[in-house]
Amino acid sequence: MNKIVLFSTIAAIAAINPEGFTFNVETLSVQEEGYAVACLETQNAFGVDGLAKVVDYVAANIDRVKCVGGWLDNESGLYYYDAVIIVNTEAEALQIARLNNQIAIFNLNTFQEIRL
Numbered sequence: 001m002n003k004i005v006l007f008s009t010i011a012a013i014a015a016i017n018p019e020g021f022t023f024n025v026e027t028l029s030v031q032e033e034g035y036a037v038a039c040l041e042t043q044n045a046f047g048v049d050g051l052a053k054v055v056d057y058v059a060a061n062i063d064r065v066k067c068v069g070g071w072l073d074n075e076s077g078l079y080y081y082d083a084v085i086i087v088n089t090e091a092e093a094l095q096i097a098r099l100n101n102q103i104a105i106f107n108l109n110t111f112q113e114i115r116l
Contacts, residue, residue, distance in 0.1 A: 001025055007055045010068050014051075014079070020071035022084060022108060025058055031067050031086060034108050035093035038082035039065060040100035045081045054081045071106070071113075090114070 001009075006025060013021050022031040039061075042054045058065050067084040086108075087093050093105040097116055104115045 001028070003055050003059050006059070006068075007051060010051060010055065010070070010081075014070045014081075017070070018072060018079075020069070020106075022067050022069045022086075022106070024067050024086075025062070026066045031084075032108055034086040034088055035090055036067065036069055036084045036086060036106040036108055037093045037096045038069065038080075038084055038100065038102050040102075042081070042083040043101065046078055051081045054083050057083045069106070073103075 010023060013023055022036050023029075024031040039057065042057050045051065045053050054068055058068055061083070065083045065085055067086055069082045069084040070079060072079050085096065087096065090105075090107065094114075094116065097105045102116060104113050106113055
């Protein structure tokens, strides 16, 4: 997918999902299974510039990063954009999250945030 189209698509998805979303750029659909873990390289990406950073990162790393996520951190009030890796187990997600200095992972199966 073209980066401009991806940026526009993600911005539209974020606008209609103010609490959060996980979008698979390979299948062009909402990711509904697994555990979402953000990449360290796109940490603290907010607003238009943050979304552009995430889209650039995903485009450059599409071999291992298939999703873009957005989520509202109710504790800080900030809306994060992230390049997201999807894994199948909570243990693996927690391990990757710790290595990537993340504050939370998300269980897409149960729709629950898991804080580290």
